Amino acid sequence: MIARLGRRELIRAGLGAALLPGLRGLAFAGPATAHAPLMVLVFLRGGMDSLHFLSPADDAAFVEMRAAELRTAADGAQAGHRLDAHRGIDFRLHREATGLAEIWRDRRLALWPAAGLPEPTRSHFEAQSLMATGRGRSREARGGGWLGAWAAALGQDVLAGPFALAGQGGLPPELAGAARALSLPALSGGLALPGGRIGALAIEALHAEGQDAVSRAARAAIGDMRALDALLPRDGEGRITPYRPANGADYAGVGGFGAALATVAQAAKSHPGLVAAQVDLGGWDTHEGQGWRLPGLVRTLSRGLAALDADLAGLPRRWCVLVASEFGRRLRANGSGGTDHGRAGTVMAFGRGGALGGHFGAWPGLSRDALEDGVDLAVAEDYRAVFRRVMEDLAGRSVV
Template sequence: MPILLGRRHLLRAGLGAAALPGLRSLAFADQGGADQRGAPLLVLVNLRGGMDGLHALSPADDADFVDQRAESLRNPSAGPQAGLRLDASATVDFRLHREAAPLAEIWQDRRMAIWPAAGVPQATRSHFEAQAMMGLGQGLRAERGGGTGWLAAWAAGAAPAGADVAALSAQGGLAPELMGGQHSLAIAGLGDGLSSPGGAFGDAMLEALYRRGHGPAAAAGQEALAGLRSIDRLLPRDAEGKLLAYAPAAGVDYGPGREFGRALAVVAQTAKLNPALIAATADLGGWDTHEAQPGRFADRMRVLARGLGAFDADMAGLPRRWTVLVASEFGRRLRSNRSNGTDHGRAGVILAFGRGFGLGRRFGDWPGLTPDALDEGVDLRVATDYRAVFRTVIADLAPGAPPPPFARS
């Protein structure tokens, strides 16, 4: 049974969360060293804030779309703001944002699938509700608090026997999709290693503290220490024991991806060191563009595309299949507002790509933007339940693994 540790439990046990990197909300089972080179890897990228899917991927020649939005909030087919043509449809000229060139290249390489109108099936414009539904894999409104993330549950069932850390959240705490599961670890960075701040002495103190303790805090502490050590032992060091900086594949630069690129570098390094890693998450926020959207959106798209492009190149030599799945909690309204932005909407874009990817150049259903096709007369309608997308992607990646445990209603 997984044991979750929050800050309050740690303080009661006499240990602040900062004493052990990544200890908050951890759950570990017995660690092992089995070689699992064939384990597939799913990387879930969450675009927190509600990315405007119609700005990321515009139906450039749609008359209703052109009529409702300023050119600065769409990707036209010509001019300085022209988008990148995908040739995804025989009837609609879909254009990726001009800053998404690395993603367009993956599409042209036939290693990407796109669902242009996907989302949660029930109408909500609440960030909290939509993220909770997607995190728990529910279609109905998620209960506040508690629950196990769908990715945590899937990873626990699909992880190879004797796995080390099977799931990773590349940030300071576990993403909602990984909450409540086993074999999960949050790592914001690997540059300083994963040993305790007090070195060998501090490590021994923590070991003694948890060995003598009783209850869930002590048990989780022992398991967390074992998990952190298992990853720390894999980090490369020089002859004097000093950690060596991560060296991605030749020509790969995560720098243009900024904070998002650094998170993806953590995922890539861990995946290369730990062949049993089967799931990982990375977040990129800043998509809640109610005002001044053109510049803000271009910046986020630049960071997203450069980060994913670097990750794709860095992981090209990984000797197993992997897939990146990119989604946001909802899209934004068709009509732009008076602040040169867009408000919370319904359907958005979900995309997936990878190596050994069998869904290349699949393009999902498009309901159109005519007045009678819109949801409540204002939003792009959800044509594909996000759970159907996720099931399809995971079935392609790991056909022999159990499907994700999504609610079906």
């Protein structure tokens, strides 16, 4: 059997042929296997200032128009990690992005420095909604998320029962519509249903015979929770033993973000049916005090992702971590030591088994005539084309 992410599914996800002419479908290998690829989305809510995170350090226009404390420089106290990614421009990752810089040097990180929505918007709500579904304004915004569609498209490709996971409280809109999705901030306490044994029996009885969407989803969630719970390691008295990350991975020091990533890693290593996961990291709306706020955010992001990269290194299937934010920020600083909502931003992807490592996307430049509306880094690549390329690379198949 061949499972196919075809034209209908891709159009439903907003990533299909109607948006990207000449692309018709994405084929996955068959027959059904326990080694389907895993996509992990890390969404940076608030609009990350990608020009501070990934700076064209020696670009004359950048140096002239961006305050020094909001730039990653080529030398001095603000010097960042040199990438040697672009002929003629010295791009530098923020000094706190050490873990990501190491993945780049390992030729497993891809960067798109000027990707974003083709529709001009500086609204968090609208931008996040558009990106969650993958649809443009001309398409009806209702329906599921693109990551949920990815999980659904793998439904015939996994023997172990495909499911999606949000490593946090509440299901994000990107996973909406997934037939089987769980929201699990942690696995340390197991996956018992609320209300103890009596509560579990009541929930099961309530949905046992129903054929409506809610009852089917409830039965699937109960089954997935029990299947995953049964795989968690326990001691002789049945208590869940603490999770031990592989390869020296250390999630300490990055708070809830690290805990959420550890949950994803543990679930991925325990259950081969996990095909899609998401973790959000907020706080990127740096209208003021960006100079002292951004380093901590980048440190958290980079250390957390480096730990996840080490922890998943031995996973016996292809996996990818895709990192994006709803938009970038203005080139010029505002009067509060921050930056306001902009347009293009940086998209990142890394993992094991793909071939995108070392890729560096299109760069439109920061000269006055290259800026969008004279103030913003212009969108050089539609984020949907970038996401589609990452999906294609992870699936290990060309679009046919």
